[in-house]
Amino acid sequence: MKVLAACGSGMGSSQIIKMKLTNVFRKLNIPLEVHHCAVSEAKSSAKSYDMVVVSSALLEIFDGLDLPNTKIVGLQNLLSEKEMTEKISAALEL
Numbered sequence: 001m002k003v004l005a006a007c008g009s010g011m012g013s014s015q016i017i018k019m020k021l022t023n024v025f026r027k028l029n030i031p032l033e034v035h036h037c038a039v040s041e042a043k044s045s046a047k048s049y050d051m052v053v054v055s056s057a058l059l060e061i062f063d064g065l066d067l068p069n070t071k072i073v074g075l076q077n078l079l080s081e082k083e084m085t086e087k088i089s090a091a092l093e094l
Contacts (some may be wrong), residue, residue, distance in 0.1 A: 005037075007039055059074040
């Protein structure tokens with residue numbers, strides 16, 4: 001699965017999300033290719049990914065985009081692997 005972790009600047013938070021995603025997908029036993037970037041870049045490249053993971057505060061940036069094959073997942077707590085696992089599992093209907 002090709003996943004993009006995005007944050008405001010593409011540096012700190014997205015890197016943390018990327019590390020947590022690696023752990024979560026390993027536990028879910030799903031192969032993962034993960035990248036990270038700024039949310040502005042994610043907005044324009046989201047179609048190239050199966051999933052985009054961002055802070056819930058940034059979800060509105062993806063409103064109105066035509067992304068029929070891309071799941072957008074918003075997180076309240078970027079450090080919570082539990083929340084990440086629950087929301088990814090729900091998005092993937094596991």
